[in-house]
Amino acid sequence: MTGPAAPQSVSDSAEAEKHPIDVRGLVSCFGDNVIHDGLDLQVERGEVLGVVGGSGTGKSVLLNTIIGLKVPDGGTVRLFGGDMRTASRRRWSSVERRWGVLFQQGALFSNLTVRENVAAPLHEHTRLPRREVEEIADLKIAMVGLPARAATLKPAELSGGMRKRAGLARALAMDPELLFLDEPTAGLDPIAAEAFDALIKDLSDSLDLTVFMITHDLDSLYAITDRVAVLADKKVVAVAPVRELERSEHPWIKQYFLGPRGRAAGAAEDRARAD
Template structure:
């Protein structure tokens, strides 16, 4: 079963046709990077996979099921099976760190307070934060900590699929490296399937097992880093073989 399958997806944002016939499949255990230029509709695609936007045309299935329709309970149940890390964290600013991570757990309305507390503390430790950070408000956190807390919240419901929008944007190279390492470690440990959007080549090279290139309103190429870079296209040349790109690629071709 495919974790995510997108078939013939077309998206129109206002007057602009962003996607035309996008096809993409995500297998269990994949760590896929979705790359593309600014404005190529990466985030729009991610939002549709998450279900924030219903597809205009075409079909998106997550865990083999469509995201929309079939009643609130079915939709909610399906959405609990994946976690999303938004670009700016999207922490609830009125809650402290503890309550932010506890929120999805409490929404289940079956776990008692003691268990929720223990689970939150466990997630906090998993993203390498300290117990005392639990009481901080989002406004008091640094950029790297916001991402970690948001990751802990995304992992709260033990998802099988993790979707990340620009996981390392706005982090300095050092923080960015350690965040990538954390995602990779958790991904292996929790057996996650990961789809992430990034235009940072270092992040892509360090994290992804497969790369999908979104350009010219469609998926240009999908495959391992080596396969994708074989494909001859101005965007791919630009993205992977610029001065910056050569530095990030493990084996220069």
């Protein structure tokens, strides 16, 4: 049985405040297939961090490991200063209340209404009266820009963009400090994707969120990230603002950010800033 955690020193607490996510020497395997080998990543409090990499580099594996859906095969994952590999069940429950996750497909319960989906984490982690839970759920639904009528709809009755927003409302139900996003604009048309980017940026700024966002969307990377972490060679090979990555000599980074789509996304962001 895991014993009580040792009290944090002042320096440990300061580090936890500065880096709510701290991954050191991570090893991730599936059988003989090594996905990560000595991966290091620190996420700074209050930043929007984009995570990119080619197919098979383990972006979703990294997210799943951080939130406890996969056990690390080596290394450590520290959240808010605590080593999650040795954390007690009570510690895990406490930390889970401090994050929200929007999975790529929304992962909404198909037999529940939007209000019931958003309320689910509140029922799981609190003992609030049902009426108060429903009021909070409706507040979160409005916060992500959904109309009030969406609360009583089932996921199948929503458009793709509305499902994303409903999933985001559920991720925000517990007023998290950390927000994990897995391909948040995937499947959205350019107008809806741009609106969703703006929503994430507004929520990040207004709620002081730390955002860990896996994405292939170059427009999102240029528009809303503070830094981008690049996965390649089984590690994080670079972490920097996107404009600095444009100067990288790493072959994959050059191809990704200086290819036709990367140049177009960068030019579009330049025009937006000029306006």
